[in-house]
Amino acid sequence: MNPLARSIEELLPARFSDNLWCFISVRTALVLSSLCVAFVLPFFGLVMALVGSLFSILMAVVMPALCFVKILGKTATRTQVVLSIAIVALGLVSACVGTYNSVSNLVKKY
Template structure:
């Protein structure tokens, strides 16, 4: 269930790239969703410890983004008190 909820917005955004005449076609939707499932299967089988790699990337990016946002928030609050 979680996989379907995660992949539905991705599939819907990919379906928007097709012309409006093909957008409602069930074959187009079915082929896009099949390709998405097969691509995630290939990534899951070929890259060992993919979850750990994604956790490392997510942690690193969170560290960089959150620290930058905190610096901006602190500098904004000190700039407002100086006026």
């Protein structure tokens, strides 16, 4: 939520965005709007599980390992490359299993 709140604050005029009440009200409005969306959408938890299992694994596990190998390039040792590839493979398998599980739960409920 913080990056979104900061982006909204940057769009506001300086006299508003420098105020503590603006800081509090923007974040409170974002949390309340998220709460309203969670109550309105019937399968919000299942959809969030789908998004989390697909994108969170990719961003938290797969991409750092790939970036590590890309940044080090030819200076990476063989062990580092093998471990990074193993992490990527395990992350992709986990993402596939989690996504399949989330989609199957969504189909069962729908």
